[in-house]
Amino acid sequence: MTLINEDTIRELAAFRGGDALVTSCYLDVDGRRLLRTHDYQAELDRLLRAARAKANNDRSVAQDLERIQDYVRAGIDRSHTRGLAFFACSAHDFFEVIPLPVPVHSRVVINDAPAVGQLESLVKDYARIGVLLADRQRARMFVFELGELTDHSELFEELPREYDHRGHSDQGYERERHHVEELAHQHLRHAAKVAFDVFQRRGFEHLVVGGQDSIVHEVEEHLHPYLKDRLVGRVPVPVMASVDEIRSAALDIEAEVDRRIQAELVQRLRDAVGAGTKGVAGLAAVLTAMAERRVDHLLVSAGFEHGGWRCSSCDALATVGPTCPQCSAALVRVDDVVEEAIEYALAQGLTVTICRDADLDVLGQIGALLRY
Secondary structure (H helix, E strand, O other): OOOOOHHHHHHHHHOOOOOOOOEEEEOOOOOOOOOOOOHHHOOOOOHHHHHHHHHOOOOOHHHHHHHHHHHHHOOOOOOOOOEEEEEEHHHHHHEEEEEEEOOOEEEEEEEEEOOOHHHHHEEEEEEEEEEEEEEEEEEEEEEOOEEEEEEEEEEEEOOOOOOOOOOHHHHHHHHHHHHHHHHHHHHHHHHHHHHHHHHHHHOOOOOEOOOOOOOHOOOHHHHHHHHHOOEEEEEOOOOOOOOOHHHHHHHHHHHHHHHHHHHHHHHHHHHHHHHHOOOEEHHHHHHHHHOOOOOEEEEOOOOOOOOOOOOOOOOOEEEOOOOOOOOOOOOEOOOOOHHHHHHHHHHHOOOOEEOOOOOHHHOOOEEEOOOO
């Protein structure tokens, strides 16, 4: 699977359809939430119905949507794919499919250029996870970025075989046993250093450690302070586990970290709204803050939709029309002003968090942390 990076995004963003429209489609196919094939196919059908209604019988767009539908119906290997990004312009025989190892926010955008904002957000905001596995002789260090292995280091320091203490004094045996134990402790110190070396070379935001509890505890004690600050948990994975097993454990940790981050963001928003500073909640208040360019971080409940309006002059969004509250120009109806707000935020380089696991509903299903 191709790792998404800034070069890939720049190449996509440079494409222009000229006199033809470009269709961008993101589809969430995360098998951890969408268990059956029918679940993500039903989501795609909903997206395509809405897209066809907006396309006004444009032939190139209609062909784009058909190609996307055919691709998904042909089947998807979801062992490593949790999201799909499609970029198409049939008038120019342009069709790119990017399997993603992370979930996405399902949506279709029809415009004169590819809508790459969500890819940019993934690259900018997705945290790298370091996984350090250790036993008394081996250590393996991995870095996963967007679910894919991007770095791998190994250390093996063989301990002396068990000493045969027959014919030796108990004191001599104890000295040899102590020597073996000291070598094992030295190995775990080296394992912690391997993790720091990888951190300096590759960098990662979170670290988990795997192995027997006593070994993990000792390794954690030897970690550099920078790495101790990045510890987010332990994984029950043996040191010689397969890469797929290790990746699966990393994804579990990733999901737990996401839940924790979402909960912290929602609590931060509740505190800001309660204090009346740097936070707004509810659709109307959020759209007003966006028009005033005060939004820093947009939070939206997964699946939240609401009809609304968009200004034909200044592109401001509103919940009621027909006159723009910002410039008094005429507003045009949009089927889903929440989707328009997400697209606007991504286009402006703002951080967007889709809350699937945190209770944002009590704040009106949408909120924003503000710059001022």
